[in-house]
């Protein structure tokens with residue numbers, strides 16, 4: 054459903070994305086891993102339209118999205134969770150979501166309304182429920198834990214009903230317990246909604262436990278792709294990224 058072919062993006066002399074070809078099947082959950090500077094964020098920026106590739110193609114359900122604006126790419130179904138929830142610290146979880154859903158439905162003038170449309174309320178409630186924040190819907194965004202703020206960011210991305218959800222290090226900056234709580238929610242969401250989820254992650258315990266499919270980038274290129282077991286024991290991946298620790302654990 055998302056097919057990337059011979060994608061190239063350079064910055065000066067650096068080939069941040071170097072002839073990347075890969076496919077994400079509909080409904081798959083995939084982790085992108087690789088050393089710092091491997092080109093993971095650049096790859097996401099190309100998929101979401103923030104960067105335009107120098108060459109190559111990105112096809113969503115058979116149609117090229119290269120050259121389209123970010124808004125149009127979102128409308129076509131590629132969503133990305135940004136750190137946005139905390140931009141409105143004085144809004145509650147529910148108010149944040151109502152604002153987002155209203156803006157999406159094109160009646161932003163009702164943002165200040167105390168009586169949003171029933172459909173707006175129910176869509177907002179559904180997105181809140183999908184990330185497990187229903188019990189915290191009256192909590193101010195500023196008072197949420199870091200993990201819950203991340204879940205709210207994800208809920209905001211879900212408002213647009215993406216076919217593909219891109220998550221750039223969803224557990225970054227969290228303690229171990231909170232990391233697992235957030236990533237378990239992501240997995241639940243993936244299982245229940247059957248959307249295609251691609252996430253960048255540095256925590257290998259999380260990657261090997263959660264992602265049925267893993268892609269490894271190194272120096273902008275695809276170094277390997279496969280199941281956790283295949284990646285864990287792949288000599289090139291061990292040499293470039295994992296070291297021997299995970300090999301021993303495997």
Ligand SMILES: Nc1ncnc2c1ncn2[C@@H]1O[C@H](COP(=O)(O)OP(=O)(O)OP(=O)(O)O)[C@@H](O)[C@H]1O
Pocket residue numbers: 064067068069087088089090091092093094095096
């Ligand atoms: N806007 C930019 N301008 C110039 N160089 C860039 C830009 N964005 C990325 N790069 C370079 O492209 C390469 C890949 O960077 P990128 O941020 O995509 O890697 P990454 O795998 O996401 O790294 P990290 O794990 O540290 O976030 C690096 O050499 C980086 O310096």
